[in-house]
Amino acid sequence: MPTTASSEHKDPQSVGIVETKIARFDSLTLDNGEIISPLEIAYETYGVLSEKKDNAILVCHALSGDAHAAGFHEGDKRPGWWDFYIGPGKAFDTDKYFIISSNVIGGCKGSSGPLTISSATNKAYRSSFPFVSIADMVRAQEVLVSSFGIETLFAVAGGSMGGMQALQWSVAYPEKMKNCIVMASTAEHSAQQIAFNEVGRQAILADPNWNNGMYEDDTKPSKGLALARMMGHITYLSDEMMRDKFGRKPPKGNIQTTDFAVGSYLIYQGESFVDRFDANSYIYVTKALDHYSLGTGKELTKALSGVKCRFLVVAYTSDWLYPPYQSEEIVKSLEVNAIPVIFVELNNPAGHDSFLLQSEEQDSIIKDFLEFTDDPDGVIYG
Amino acid sequence: MAEGKNGNHIDIDVSERPDILYIEKMIQSGQRVLDLGCGNGELMYLLKKKGVRVQGIEKDDECIIRCVKKGLYVHHGDIDDGLAHHLDQSFDYIILNQTIQQTLNPGDIIRECLRIGKQVIVVFPNFSHWQIRVSVLFSGRTPVTKLMPFHWYDTPNLHFLSSQDFENFLEKDKIKVIRRSFFNEKREIKILPNLFATLALFVIQAGN
Numbered sequence: 001m002p003t004t005a006s007s008e009h010k011d012p013q014s015v016g017i018v019e020t021k022i023a024r025f026d027s028l029t030l031d032n033g034e035i036i037s038p039l040e041i042a043y044e045t046y047g048v049l050s051e052k053k054d055n056a057i058l059v060c061h062a063l064s065g066d067a068h069a070a071g072f073h074e075g076d077k078r079p080g081w082w083d084f085y086i087g088p089g090k091a092f093d094t095d096k097y098f099i100i101s102s103n104v105i106g107g108c109k110g111s112s113g114p115l116t117i118s119s120a121t122n123k124a125y126r127s128s129f130p131f132v133s134i135a136d137m138v139r140a141q142e143v144l145v146s147s148f149g150i151e152t153l154f155a156v157a158g159g160s161m162g163g164m165q166a167l168q169w170s171v172a173y174p175e176k177m178k179n180c181i182v183m184a185s186t187a188e189h190s191a192q193q194i195a196f197n198e199v200g201r202q203a204i205l206a207d208p209n210w211n212n213g214m215y216e217d218d219t220k221p222s223k224g225l226a227l228a229r230m231m232g233h234i235t236y237l238s239d240e241m242m243r244d245k246f247g248r249k250p251p252k253g254n255i256q257t258t259d260f261a262v263g264s265y266l267i268y269q270g271e272s273f274v275d276r277f278d279a280n281s282y283i284y285v286t287k288a289l290d291h292y293s294l295g296t297g298k299e300l301t302k303a304l305s306g307v308k309c310r311f312l313v314v315a316y317t318s319d320w321l322y323p324p325y326q327s328e329e330i331v332k333s334l335e336v337n338a339i340p341v342i343f344v345e346l347n348n349p350a351g352h353d354s355f356l357l358q359s360e361e362q363d364s365i366i367k368d369f370l371e372f373t374d375d376p377d378g379v380i381y382g
Numbered sequence: 383m384a385e386g387k388n389g390n391h392i393d394i395d396v397s398e399r400p401d402i403l404y405i406e407k408m409i410q411s412g413q414r415v416l417d418l419g420c421g422n423g424e425l426m427y428l429l430k431k432k433g434v435r436v437q438g439i440e441k442d443d444e445c446i447i448r449c450v451k452k453g454l455y456v457h458h459g460d461i462d463d464g465l466a467h468h469l470d471q472s473f474d475y476i477i478l479n480q481t482i483q484q485t486l487n488p489g490d491i492i493r494e495c496l497r498i499g500k501q502v503i504v505v506f507p508n509f510s511h512w513q514i515r516v517s518v519l520f521s522g523r524t525p526v527t528k529l530m531p532f533h534w535y536d537t538p539n540l541h542f543l544s545s546q547d548f549e550n551f552l553e554k555d556k557i558k559v560i561r562r563s564f565f566n567e568k569r570e571i572k573i574l575p576n577l578f579a580t581l582a583l584f585v586i587q588a589g590n
Contacts, residue, residue, distance in 0.1 A: 332467040372453030
């Protein structure tokens with residue numbers, strides 16, 4: 001929906017005040033044959049869908065993200081997670097494009113997931129919710145996109161887990177998109193990435209309140225989830241970034257909890273995360289990530305042989321969670337298939353989180369890439 | 383400087399680059415081309431406008447951004463470790479325009495290019511140009527010229543070769559020469575090229 005900026009947010013480059021909506025569908029059959037019914041998808045849109053319905057861009061969020069990608073919810077001080085890039089005149093220009101951002105299924109921010117109330121028990125599914133794969137999340141997004149009457153997306157874009165979804169889109173629905181933007185991502189998790197997620201999941205499983213996932217709202221496995229988030233945060237930053245930001249400085253607040261500033265930062269991140277995220281969802285989503293695989297080398301080349309869109313793949317030198325070699329593997333597999341692809345490795349010091357941060361280079365690369373989709377003075381090869 | 387819809391599409395005046403115009407003329411629409419060390423993408427842009435299916439590799443950050451501005455498909459990376467995935471004979475042409483002297487192992491790169499390309503176009507500054515010879519002889523210093531405007535301490539060029547050196551390499555490796563052309567800043571050079579050309583261009587292919 002087109003939105004108008006309130007008096008609070010007069011920035012002409014902001015999409016202004018937005019709200020999350022819920023779309024409801026009968027059901028969705030998952031990869032493993034199980035059925036989610038009804039299917040609910042939380043989403044937001046920015047900009048205006050053109051008459052031909054050919055200007056829609058789907059942005060896919062990362063692990064702990066949600067449908068709120070840009071602008072402000074009423075009363076919020078901080079904008080959505082990709083506000084630097086979505087808005088009038090920005091990389092995903094809402095004057096030109098219609099942006100859709102939806103919350104993944106299996107998550108806990110409004111789409112069907114472990115917190116959904118089961119009609120059979122009148123209680124939340126919790127850990128009895130079916131296993132959801134990345135392909136399932138994408139299948140649900142396709143249902144949402146189709147409900148707008150959109151046959152072909154102008155682009156699908158995302159970073160980290162969002163990048164894996166964008167990649168999966170290109171494989172699952174090659175005819176339904178023109179451009180694919182994959183940032184700080186991979187075609188499959190390495191043992192190291194699985195290892196970090198495993199430690200996070202084990203922290204939740206070790207919490208005395210875990211109760212096999214059938215916990216109540218007032219007795220959640222908060223400590224375990226906070227530890228999982230602390231672990232995650234270590235991997236999102238780079239050594240350089242941590243050194244600059246924290247060094248060996250003392251903590252803010254109570255010295256009994258931690259001796260160092262980096263410790264108090266992680267504790268704060270962990271504690272604030274438990275207020276906005278569900279432990280079961282954390283397990284569902286990280287498992288979906290770990291199980292996703294388009295393969296490497298020849299397998300990946302084969303998996304990508306049917307894709308039809310152009311690609312922009314962005315990696316970050318300082319990203320040690322999703323190192324550039326994983327992006328380059330996707331690029332090489334596309335190149336072998338003669339798929340048009342731009343690969344850029346940005347030397348941003350912020351580590352894995354770089355794709356979320358403001359960067360002029362990143363802004364212009366995305367803008368230029370989208371600009372040349374129907375290049376009049378050249379031939380798209382492929 | 384020509385202006386495109388996204389700003390500057392052309393960063394150099396190609397009328398002063400007879401080698402670039404020569405290559406542009408040689409390659410036909412629809413052919414598949416890989417430009418190794420494509421710089422700001424001037425040649426790729428000309429080829430793309432002609433309908434050539436061209437992609438490039440470049441390691442310089444700013445060059446990559448300028449290529450993206452021209453709507454070109456570029457791979458940000460190093461040629462020295464970025465070619466192995468390409469299938470045999472998957473390109474009509476591989477272009478090494480003033481790139482080969484900057485790679486670590488030029489011999490290996492050329493052999494790899496002959497594997498993935500049906501033909502390989504190699505352009506390099508000719509180190510036996512008379513001005514360079516005179517400069518070394520009389521000044522006793524490593525020459526700094528328009529085409530090689532660097533000092534010994536800041537040059538990206540790791541190797542210096544003459545067109546005669548390249549001929550000897552091709553002969554030793556039994557690489558076939560399809561054509562050879564020589565240039566100065568303005569035009570093609572036909573007489574005594576090893577002495578008068580600032581740039582040497584070879585089109586080569588594998589086998590005898």
